[in-house]
Amino acid sequence: MDEAARLLEAIREQLGAGRVERLSGLLESAHAADISSALRELPLADQVHVFRLLSADQAGAVLSELDDHILLDLVRALDEHEVSRILERMPSDHVVEVVDELPKEEADKILDLMEEEKSEEVQELLEYGENTAGRLMSRDYIAVDEGATVAQAIEHIRKSARGDGGFHLYVIDDHEHLVGIVPLHRLLAADPATPIRAIRIDDVQSVVADTDQEDVARLVQRYDLVQVPVVDAGHRLLGTISVEDVIDVIHEEATEDIQRLAGVAGDETVLDPPQAVLGKRLLWRFINLGTAVLAASVIGLFEESIRALATLAVFMPIVASMGGIGTTQTATVVVRGIAMGEMTAGVVSRVMRKELWLAVTTGAANGLVLAGIAYLWKGQWLLSLVLGVALLFTMVVAAVVGTLVPVALKTFRIDPAIASSVIITTFTDVCGFFSFLGLATLMIRFLL
Amino acid sequence: MDEAARLLEAIREQLGAGRVERLSGLLESAHAADISSALRELPLADQVHVFRLLSADQAGAVLSELDDHILLDLVRALDEHEVSRILERMPSDHVVEVVDELPKEEADKILDLMEEEKSEEVQELLEYGENTAGRLMSRDYIAVDEGATVAQAIEHIRKSARGDGGFHLYVIDDHEHLVGIVPLHRLLAADPATPIRAIRIDDVQSVVADTDQEDVARLVQRYDLVQVPVVDAGHRLLGTISVEDVIDVIHEEATEDIQRLAGVAGDETVLDPPQAVLGKRLLWRFINLGTAVLAASVIGLFEESIRALATLAVFMPIVASMGGIGTTQTATVVVRGIAMGEMTAGVVSRVMRKELWLAVTTGAANGLVLAGIAYLWKGQWLLSLVLGVALLFTMVVAAVVGTLVPVALKTFRIDPAIASSVIITTFTDVCGFFSFLGLATLMIRFLL
Known part of the structure; x- marks a missing residue:
C-alpha cells in the first residue's frame, strides 16, 4: 500500500506545480495497480488529467484495475474514441470487465468504434453468463497439434511471440479437442526431436465455459493449478483462465460471504457512493x-x-x-x-x-x-x-x-x-x- | 467436491469387502486432495489402513492437505519411522507445515529420524516466524548466473531436472543477489547465443523472509505475480513462494476475517473437535x-x-x-x-x-x-x-x-x-x- 500512497503524494505535488512532463515520467515508471489506487483518491478532473498522460498500454491496465463506479465516471468523462482506442490494446477478457460495467447504450457505442476483430471477440465473450468461466478466459494461449515435435513446438512459440506466453503449452488434436498440456520447463528440458506426445500430461483438469467462477476457484485451490483450460461441451479448447483472475474471484467471493452475512451487498466497497x-x-x-x-x-x-x-x-x-x-x-x-x-x-x-x-x-x-x-x-x-x-x-x-x-x-x-x-x-x-x-x-x- | 464424495464411497465399498488390491489401485489413480477429503470422513482405524496403502509420494501429498487435528491423530497412530520416511520425500516447506502441527517432542523425534540434510533444511525453515514468507518458501527454484547465455541456462535447467521447475528462471550475481528473472517462455523464444542479461526482467517484486504472509498475499494480488522470490536483508535469494501457497493464505486470511467478526477463532473448521x-x-x-x-x-x-x-x-x-x-x-x-x-x-x-x-x-x-x-x-x-x-x-x-x-x-x-x-x-x-x-x-x- 505504501507504494500507492507515495505515488499519490508525488502526483499531487506535480499536479499542484503544473509540471506535466515530470508527472508523465513519474507515471511511466509506476505500476498500473498503484496508479489506479492513487486515481481513486483524486477528484474527477484530476483523474482525467492524469489518465490522459498514460501510454495506451498503461491506460488499459489502469482501467481494468479501477473500482466500478470510478471506472464509470472516468469513462464518461473521456471521449468515446479515446476509450475505444485504449480498449483495442487490452486483452479481450479485460475489455469485457470494463464494458460490462457500462450501461448497454454506451457499451455498444464504444464497441462500434473499436476494430472489428477485437470488438467481435469481446462480444463473443460477453455472450457467456456473468460469473462464468467463459467471461474470465483469455484467448491468448498457445496450442500445438499433438503430432508436433518439441522443436516444432518451440518454433511455434517463437513465432506467436506473445508478451505473456503463459506457463503451459496446450496440446490439441485435429478437431481442436484438448488432449494434454506441456509445462514449459518440460519443453526446455526435452530433446528437440522428442514428439510432444511423449512429454505431455494427459490428465488435465479443465472446465466448460458455463462453469460458475466459484467452482473454477475451488478447482484451482483444490488441485493447485496455475492456469485452467476452458473447453466447450465437445471438449474443444476455447481459452484459458489465469491464476491472477482466479485470485480476484477468491477475493470477490470471500468479500461476498463476509458482507452477505452482515446484510450488506456482496460487492459493496468502502468508497461506493x-x-x-x-x-x-x-x-x-x-x-x-x-x-x-x-x-x-x-x-x-x-x-x-x-x-x-x-x-x-x-x-x-x-x-x-x-x-x-x-x-x-x-x-x-x-x-x-x-x-x-x-x-x-x-x-x-x-x-x-x-x-x-x-x-x-x-x-x-x-x-x-x-x-x-x-x-x-x-x-x-x-x-x-x-x-x-x-x-x-x-x-x-x-x-x-x-x-x-x-x-x-x-x-x-x-x-x-x-x-x-x-x-x-x-x-x-x-x-x-x-x-x-x-x-x-x-x-x-x-x-x- | 463430487470427485471426493465418489472416492469416499468407493473406498468404503472396497474397505467393507476387504479388497485391498482394488483399493490400492483406486488410490493410485486418485488425486491427493480428494484422498485427504475422503480420509477425514473415515474412522481413525480406516484412515491408517488406507493411508498405509498409499505410495510414499502420495502419502506426503495427502499429509500436507489434511486438517490439523486429523493430521495429528493420524501421525500419532502411525509409526515414527514410517512418518519420517514419508516426510523425507516431501518438499521442505510442506514438511514444515506438518511438523509445525505436532507437539515439540514428537516433532523432534521425527526430525531426528530423517536424513540429516533434509532435517536441517526443515529446521532452518522452522526458524522463520510463523505466518512469514520464510515459512512458505520452497528452495526448489532454479537460478543462473547473470553472465550466462540462453543456451547455458537451458542446459542448467535440463541438468537440475526438477519435477516442477517453476515458471521463472532466477538470475543472480556472484554474491547470490537476486538481479532479475526470465519467464520460461522468453527463454524458449530467445536465440541460444543471447546473453541472459539481454532478456531478463530487472524490476522484480520480492519480499524479505520475515514479511507477514498477509502482505505477501496482498503483493501477489496487487501485482499479479505467479511466484514471489524471497530474499534476505542483503537481497540474496533464499527461495520462492508459489501462487498455490498464496491462495491458501488468502483463504486462511478470509476465513480469519469472517470468523473473527463473529467472535470465533480464525482457524476453526466445522469438523474441529x-x-x-x-x-x-x-x-x-x-x-x-x-x-x-x-x-x-x-x-x-x-x-x-x-x-x-x-x-x-x-x-x-x-x-x-x-x-x-x-x-x-x-x-x-x-x-x-x-x-x-x-x-x-x-x-x-x-x-x-x-x-x-x-x-x-x-x-x-x-x-x-x-x-x-x-x-x-x-x-x-x-x-x-x-x-x-x-x-x-x-x-x-x-x-x-x-x-x-x-x-x-x-x-x-x-x-x-x-x-x-x-x-x-x-x-x-x-x-x-x-x-x-x-x-x-x-x-x-x-x-x-
Whole structure:
C-alpha cells in the first residue's frame, strides 16, 4: 500500500506545480495497480488529467484495475474514441470487465468504434453468463497439434511471440479437442526431436465455459493449478483462465460471504457512493425492522407480567443477546465450511453434535454465572434460576438453527450467507424472549 | 467436491469387502486432495489402513492437505519411522507445515529420524516466524548466473531436472543477489547465443523472509505475480513462494476475517473437535454476557419508567436491534475495506460521510415506519415520535462507531475484525436503550 500512497503524494505535488512532463515520467515508471489506487483518491478532473498522460498500454491496465463506479465516471468523462482506442490494446477478457460495467447504450457505442476483430471477440465473450468461466478466459494461449515435435513446438512459440506466453503449452488434436498440456520447463528440458506426445500430461483438469467462477476457484485451490483450460461441451479448447483472475474471484467471493452475512451487498466497497448502496442497506434494515417488530410482539404477549415485575424487562435482552452470539458463531463457521467445501452432507450430524455439545457446556457455564449475577443484583433465587434455564435453552436453539438453516438454504440453492445475522438471530431472539418471559409468567405468583 | 464424495464411497465399498488390491489401485489413480477429503470422513482405524496403502509420494501429498487435528491423530497412530520416511520425500516447506502441527517432542523425534540434510533444511525453515514468507518458501527454484547465455541456462535447467521447475528462471550475481528473472517462455523464444542479461526482467517484486504472509498475499494480488522470490536483508535469494501457497493464505486470511467478526477463532473448521474450540467460543460468549449485563444495567436505570409504562419494554429491543444491524453493516464493510487495503487514512472522512448519509436516510425511513407501526399498535402519538427519534439517533451512533472503531483498532495494530459484533454492537445497544428509555422518561408524564 505504501507504494500507492507515495505515488499519490508525488502526483499531487506535480499536479499542484503544473509540471506535466515530470508527472508523465513519474507515471511511466509506476505500476498500473498503484496508479489506479492513487486515481481513486483524486477528484474527477484530476483523474482525467492524469489518465490522459498514460501510454495506451498503461491506460488499459489502469482501467481494468479501477473500482466500478470510478471506472464509470472516468469513462464518461473521456471521449468515446479515446476509450475505444485504449480498449483495442487490452486483452479481450479485460475489455469485457470494463464494458460490462457500462450501461448497454454506451457499451455498444464504444464497441462500434473499436476494430472489428477485437470488438467481435469481446462480444463473443460477453455472450457467456456473468460469473462464468467463459467471461474470465483469455484467448491468448498457445496450442500445438499433438503430432508436433518439441522443436516444432518451440518454433511455434517463437513465432506467436506473445508478451505473456503463459506457463503451459496446450496440446490439441485435429478437431481442436484438448488432449494434454506441456509445462514449459518440460519443453526446455526435452530433446528437440522428442514428439510432444511423449512429454505431455494427459490428465488435465479443465472446465466448460458455463462453469460458475466459484467452482473454477475451488478447482484451482483444490488441485493447485496455475492456469485452467476452458473447453466447450465437445471438449474443444476455447481459452484459458489465469491464476491472477482466479485470485480476484477468491477475493470477490470471500468479500461476498463476509458482507452477505452482515446484510450488506456482496460487492459493496468502502468508497461506493452512498446512493448506490442505499437500496441494499435499506432493504436489510427494513427486514431487520420487521423481524424486530415480530420479536417485540412476542414480548407484547407478556406485557402483563412485565407490568407486574419490571425486572423482567431488565434481564430479557440478556437472554436474547446470548442467543444472538450463539447463532452468529455457529452459523458463521457453518457458512464458511460450506464455502470451503468442508460442510458436506456426510458430516452434518457430526457438526450438529459438536454444536450441541458446545451449546450445552457454554450454556450451562454462562447460565450459572448469569444466575449468580442476577441473584446478587436482585436477590431473587427463583428469578435467577428461570434466567439460567432460559439461557441454556436459548443456546441449544441457537446451535440447531445456526447449523441447520445454512445447510437448508444451501440445499435449496440459496446462498447460505443470506442466513445472515438478521434473520436467524431474530429467530433465536424470539425463542429467548419466549422461554424467559414464558417461564417467568408461569411462575409469576412465586416471583412477586 | 463430487470427485471426493465418489472416492469416499468407493473406498468404503472396497474397505467393507476387504479388497485391498482394488483399493490400492483406486488410490493410485486418485488425486491427493480428494484422498485427504475422503480420509477425514473415515474412522481413525480406516484412515491408517488406507493411508498405509498409499505410495510414499502420495502419502506426503495427502499429509500436507489434511486438517490439523486429523493430521495429528493420524501421525500419532502411525509409526515414527514410517512418518519420517514419508516426510523425507516431501518438499521442505510442506514438511514444515506438518511438523509445525505436532507437539515439540514428537516433532523432534521425527526430525531426528530423517536424513540429516533434509532435517536441517526443515529446521532452518522452522526458524522463520510463523505466518512469514520464510515459512512458505520452497528452495526448489532454479537460478543462473547473470553472465550466462540462453543456451547455458537451458542446459542448467535440463541438468537440475526438477519435477516442477517453476515458471521463472532466477538470475543472480556472484554474491547470490537476486538481479532479475526470465519467464520460461522468453527463454524458449530467445536465440541460444543471447546473453541472459539481454532478456531478463530487472524490476522484480520480492519480499524479505520475515514479511507477514498477509502482505505477501496482498503483493501477489496487487501485482499479479505467479511466484514471489524471497530474499534476505542483503537481497540474496533464499527461495520462492508459489501462487498455490498464496491462495491458501488468502483463504486462511478470509476465513480469519469472517470468523473473527463473529467472535470465533480464525482457524476453526466445522469438523474441529468441540473440546478444541470450547475455549474461544466460551471466551466470546462470556464477553458477550458481560456486555449484555452492562446493557441490562442501563435498562435497570429506567426500571421505574418501565413499571409505569410496560409498553416501553416491548419497543425497547427494536431500537437496540436496529442499532445492531446498523453497526454490523458499517463495521463489516469497513473491516473488509481494511483487509483489502482500500480503507486508507486518506479516505476515512469520505467513508464517514457516506455512512452518516446512509444512517440519516435509512434512519429517517425506518424511524417513520416504526413510528407508524407503534401508533397503529398502541395509538400513542408521542410514544411513536420518541421511538422514531431514538431510532434515528441510534443509527447515527451506529455509523460513527462502526466506522471509527475498526479504524482505531487498526491504528493500534489490533486486528480490526476483533471489532466483532459483540463489542461494538453492545455499545450501540446501550445507546439505543439509553436514547429511547431516556427520552421516554423525560416525557413520562405525557405518556401515561
